[in-house]
Amino acid sequence: MTKPLGAIPAGFSAGDDGVLSIGGRSVHELVAEAGDTPLFVYDLGLIDERIARFRRAIPGVELHYAIKANTYTPLLAHVAKHVDGLDVASGGELGSALASGMAPGLISFAGPGKRDKELRSAIQVGVTINCESEGEAERALSIGGAEGVAPKLAVRVNPDFEIKGSGMRMGGGAKPFGVDAERVPALVRRIVAGGGDWRGFHIFAGSQALDAAALIEAQRATLELAGALSAEIGAAPPMVNLGGGFGIPYFHGETPLDIEAVGRALALELSNRHENLVNTEFAIELGRWVVGEAGVYLTRIVDRKVSHGKTFLVTDGGMHHQLAASGNFGQVIRRNYPAAIASRMAQPATEEASIVGCLCTPLDRLADDVMLPRADVGDIVAVFMAGAYGLSASPQAFLGQQAALEMAVGTGI
Numbered sequence: 001m002t003k004p005l006g007a008i009p010a011g012f013s014a015g016d017d018g019v020l021s022i023g024g025r026s027v028h029e030l031v032a033e034a035g036d037t038p039l040f041v042y043d044l045g046l047i048d049e050r051i052a053r054f055r056r057a058i059p060g061v062e063l064h065y066a067i068k069a070n071t072y073t074p075l076l077a078h079v080a081k082h083v084d085g086l087d088v089a090s091g092g093e094l095g096s097a098l099a100s101g102m103a104p105g106l107i108s109f110a111g112p113g114k115r116d117k118e119l120r121s122a123i124q125v126g127v128t129i130n131c132e133s134e135g136e137a138e139r140a141l142s143i144g145g146a147e148g149v150a151p152k153l154a155v156r157v158n159p160d161f162e163i164k165g166s167g168m169r170m171g172g173g174a175k176p177f178g179v180d181a182e183r184v185p186a187l188v189r190r191i192v193a194g195g196g197d198w199r200g201f202h203i204f205a206g207s208q209a210l211d212a213a214a215l216i217e218a219q220r221a222t223l224e225l226a227g228a229l230s231a232e233i234g235a236a237p238p239m240v241n242l243g244g245g246f247g248i249p250y251f252h253g254e255t256p257l258d259i260e261a262v263g264r265a266l267a268l269e270l271s272n273r274h275e276n277l278v279n280t281e282f283a284i285e286l287g288r289w290v291v292g293e294a295g296v297y298l299t300r301i302v303d304r305k306v307s308h309g310k311t312f313l314v315t316d317g318g319m320h321h322q323l324a325a326s327g328n329f330g331q332v333i334r335r336n337y338p339a340a341i342a343s344r345m346a347q348p349a350t351e352e353a354s355i356v357g358c359l360c361t362p363l364d365r366l367a368d369d370v371m372l373p374r375a376d377v378g379d380i381v382a383v384f385m386a387g388a389y390g391l392s393a394s395p396q397a398f399l400g401q402q403a404a405l406e407m408a409v410g411t412g413i
């Protein structure tokens, strides 16, 4: 049975020759310049448009980029110039963030399992550590003591609520992330008494939400929680990181998030915030919403074959570069990402085919049972929504296939 593809995101079109262009340049030209396929192309101009849209929709709230979505060096250096902070989740990401040119004071470091040497590097340069547990906070305090600096410590709160796909669930429950809300006041007092520079709260309630109402409710609950915690502590947090969770529409039938509605509701909530939060700075941390739609994965068809009446277009790419498009990165039911035959954008979809990767495993599927123009060996396939959790979240070493190339296009702001 034919299955639908996701909708191609805005900002991509075919040139007069019917070939997909990215950042105003034909994919043939881009592949020739890169020298080979598979190739990720990131359009920095589209990223700039996203950042500008965030600024218009949610003025007065800082935008932080969660770099685990995409750490390609030129992309990260570009994004770092246009956002207010970077959020990292490992010592390796900390190194990338520092190399991007972002001031250390504007970097925060979350994530469980931070090792002493990672804490030390962060504390030495003045990066804020989002403490994931009491034990981690103690280690950071003693490293700060040994280094002779007051470590900048925020507390990641495990909230009693969670944003889920569409709607908000109460009862966040047991998690390896953050400190349960009721233990946060005691930890903040301990940080202050132990010589730490308490920076505030980090409250992250979920990811990939497309429903504005669910996000609005989560942000309302987050502000309420931050107000209640600061009242109990009796001190004002310098910064509250409100989390993020802004989703992008990967699959057929999904609709983009109305961030303008989110911004209007947040402005209202902020105007009524708890008195302890009057001088607090607020941040939203986003990964996929900033960069996800700006990336395209290009892979070439190396074989065309038929099995039991079904046509397979076999490419030189696959799940080792674009795990999420194969359906193996957190999806319960596999659905098709947006994809197209980039070299035949103007031709009608006349045949049903499946696009697969070159890995010797049935997991390696890029598009299942979709209608496409008739494509052949040498044609270029584009898989969209490849700007976030593409290469940074894929098992590139699996099966020893060729590494993917990456390229940034677009002049930017």
Ligand SMILES: *Cc1c(COP(=O)(O)O)cnc(C)c1O
Binding pocket: 066, 068, 069, 087, 110, 204, 207, 208, 243, 244, 245, 246, 285, 286, 287, 288, 289, 388
């Ligand atoms: C992964 C992560 C993000 C980014 O998530 P997106 O869905 O890409 O926006 C933000 N904050 C934290 C704490 C994360 O772990």
